[in-house]
Amino acid sequence: MSTVEFQERETSLGWQREAAEETIRGHGVIVAEYFDEGYSRRLPWRERPAAAQLMAAAEQPNCSFDAVVIGEYERAFYGDQFDAVLTALRAQGIQLWLPEAGCPVNLDDPVHQALMLLLGSQSRREVLRTRHRVLAAMHIQTRVQGRFLGGRPPYGYRLADAGPHPNRAHANWGRRMHRLEPDPATARWVRWIFEERATGRSVAGIARELNERGIPCPSSADQDRNRHRTRHEWIVRTVVGILENPRYTGRQVWNRHGARTVAPTHQRAPVRPAARGRAESEKLTHPALVDEATFLAIQGMRATRPTKYGGTRTYVLAGLVQCQLCGRRLDSHWVNGRPGYRCRHGHTSARNRPPELAKNVYVREDHLLNDLSARFAETAGDDAAAIADYLRSNDLTIIYGGPTREVKACSPQCGLATIAETAGGSCRYSDLASTRRSMG
Template sequence: MNRKIQTDPASTDLRGNPLRFAFYGRTSTTRHQDRVSSQGWQRDMADGLVAGHGQVVVAYFDAGTSRRVPWRQRPQAAQLMAAASSPGSAIDAIVVGEYERAFTGTQFTTLYAWCTRHGIQLWLPETGGPVDLGNRDHRALLSLLATQSQREVLRARHRVLAAMHNQATQQGRYLGGRPPYGYQLVDAGPHPNPADARWGRRLQRLAPDPRTAPHVAWMFRQRLAGHSVASIARHLNERGVPCPSSADPDRNRHRTRGAWTLRTVAVILANPRYTGRQIWNRRASATDGPASTPALSAKVVHPALVTEQAFVAAQQVRAARPASDGQTRQFALAGLIHCGICNRRLDSHWNHGRPTYRCRHGHTSTQRASQPRPKTLYIREDHLVDELTIQLGDEGTDGYAEPELRRPRHKRVAAALRGAGKIIVYDGAGWRLEEIDSS
């Protein structure tokens, strides 16, 4: 904005008592923005604003931090706030080079209130000096700036997501991230953007990793043969096959490099990239707008490790697990029973034709039992429902409206527990009700 609201000269002419300013600036990325240039022009704006009123005595600049991150969570901004509020602080005012570089949403109002409490002025180029929210024009301008900054964020987000969605679906372009287990990255030629190509940037694509691709193909064959996910994970561990975090530790530093787990195998078996199609945004957010759906390339763009027919069949094996009598198993108290020994939630388990719950204290089917552990706990749902009915005072009629009376008793008991915010704690010797820990 070019318009500047001039404040009362008497309130800003402080040459007799120069102010000590702390400069704050920010840039969103370090890969696509030049920190030195960005910090330079923001600092120039700030120096020009405070000329004649004082000087910048300390500078703080966050590089690679989104404007949506609150000030207290930005490394440099948090240091500035700590320094300005410390006893004997040498900071009288904070100055920024541009509103949009520093604030979005309600961040300015929050910081302004904090500055007021600590007797610190807040200077903006857009107001031509210190901000005064008691000034009607300042309030109107700051409201407009907040809206404009938020709109800029949303517009940029929408454009980037829409472009990436198109690049994945229509071009099949690899858009970054760790390559899935079984693949490695190879060169795919110069970047299609001429400017990026002149800078030497190149595209990448997925290619089978000769070390791990055979294991992926084996997993799908095992799944199509009817083996459980737990069985597949157990055999991989017994054969000493490196799991993803062990096979590619540089890209999986956040993982433990342990053994294969149920989730690891299940994620691989559910990843459509193994059919040769590119996918992006599998875990799309509802806030992504038009690009809120996962993007699957319209054509095969890299070598497949499994055919599309086999991949679809593998998903059906996972989904189709009917009981031998064709009925759907229902567990009314699922998630409501906790182990009094290890504090885990008991697993739902169908046993002798009835719903039961068990706790194996962390043991899973992916590994053979080796270390001693407490005895597995079992408890029947019907026994629990009978005892809970007595303790909760529900004889099947009192306190329920007519539609509720038609619900099975075990469902009424489960609904009562959830409504009261209670869980069942069972230790093998007995059970008790406890409040759900909301912390």
């Protein structure tokens, strides 16, 4: 059974076993049972624990069974999974029985071939139809009704009772609707974040002051709903998430990060480029913590903030430089009118720097390009973009920082060679795949 919240194990297992026993009555007995809970039929058998155990048992030389019986095809297979499973079982001399066939499946039989095609198409159709209906219904409930559809309330809000469930059957079971209302303990800090950002204050500065004041971050303020969070401090990404969340304007939002495109139907200006599949309520559904004009101004301020000289900064080696001390990728960093790369070893502007933390690692881009040009002159020339493309296409990364002063290059093609010495630290070039494995 694919879900554990809405299905009962005893009932689901019971009727599937009954169907299996009816299929083999008079031919044999069930000697082992495999039942997966909470795993979608779309997953291959090797990725479902019980199904993977079944396949492993079938491959043993002393296997205790000579046939596999499926209680219901749609619960076991999706798409072309049946062919793969049947082929693997037949290679071990094990039959595959289905209630729809009433006997072992034989793909050499045209009738069985047609039956398998029909069952496979039906299983796929059932999944797609259910998914479409659910997503379409949730989209309408959010956009037209402004319903809260579950999940954690945003920081600054708490859940309040909104009356009986509109579905009569659910209401008879005692289910209630919920809505968002400002949380007295945290709502004022959300307002403060928007006010500070509207004055032009940096996101990092806001996060740093919240930490200095000891204000509980979202994971600390609601630990029961954030048990998966291990760090309890404000970070820049948390503040950005609050500033980008349109629910603080009083509108209900669902599926902000979905995978489908649904154009908004209301006529107000979009808060930001519409997320794929996102649905926004046409009317206000809960008290706002920021007015819409301020919210829109903040989004534009973040998206269009120019550099000091009005140009665009380009970092040719972005993502290609790795810290030798801690293994992190060096951040692109503009200093004195030129590009460079630095690593702060996990330190962010949202908190004060620990005294025991190692010094920042920094390297200028032109120094790296000079070394790379000398090393890869024959293969990539001296063009910066060509050198970067060569590194990426050959899975090479630059390891920088450390006690030595060597510039080394090593790759599966060229081996190891010392190129030059620098005064700013060590820099070597290594195979990216092996580096990732060693960081593990």
